[in-house]
Amino acid sequence: MDDYQFACYYTDCPRRYNTKFNLQRHINTQHLNIRNFQCDFCEKRFPSKQNLREHNYIHTNEKPFFCKYEGCDKHFRQSSQLAVHHKIHKRREEPAQPLLPDICVERQLQCPRLPLPASLSNPL
Numbered sequence: 259m260d261d262y263q264f265a266c267y268y269t270d271c272p273r274r275y276n277t278k279f280n281l282q283r284h285i286n287t288q289h290l291n292i293r294n295f296q297c298d299f300c301e302k303r304f305p306s307k308q309n310l311r312e313h314n315y316i317h318t319n320e321k322p323f324f325c326k327y328e329g330c331d332k333h334f335r336q337s338s339q340l341a342v343h344h345k346i347h348k349r350r351e352e353p354a355q356p357l358l359p360d361i362c363v364e365r366q367l368q369c370p371r372l373p374l375p376a377s378l379s380n381p382l
């Protein structure tokens with residue numbers, strides 16, 4: 259018994275569906291090119307294929323966006339989540355405090371214990 263009785267009526271398209279709704283959705287997305295991407299697994303719709311693909315990872319349990327930093331094995335479903343995560347690494351790379359010698363060059367009188375750079379020790 260063939261449940262997929264709703265065949266797509268577009269030429270050269272072999273797709274068949276078990277409900278009229280599924281067929282209409284297929285026609286809207288595949289043939290009418292409506293920018294309205296619906297998830298195959300749930301009722302959510304997305305404005306772009308990329309959005310839908312990233313959403314689909316929720317259903318397939320894939321996390322294809324992985325952190326490129328060494329020693330970090332975090333994976334994410336969405337590129338935006340990965341971008342947020344990368345900020346954590348970037349923040350760690352930046353020194354929290356300005357380097358001390360730079361401050362001391364400006365305030366040498368207040369910081370007598372640190373030696374001055376050679377270029378500044380003998381001002382002309």
Ligand SMILES: [Zn+2]
Nearest residue numbers: 266268271273
């Ligand atoms: Zn079709």
Ligand SMILES: [Zn+2]
Nearest residue numbers: 297299300302
């Ligand atoms: Zn979904």
Ligand SMILES: [Zn+2]
Nearest residue numbers: 325327330332
């Ligand atoms: Zn990471």
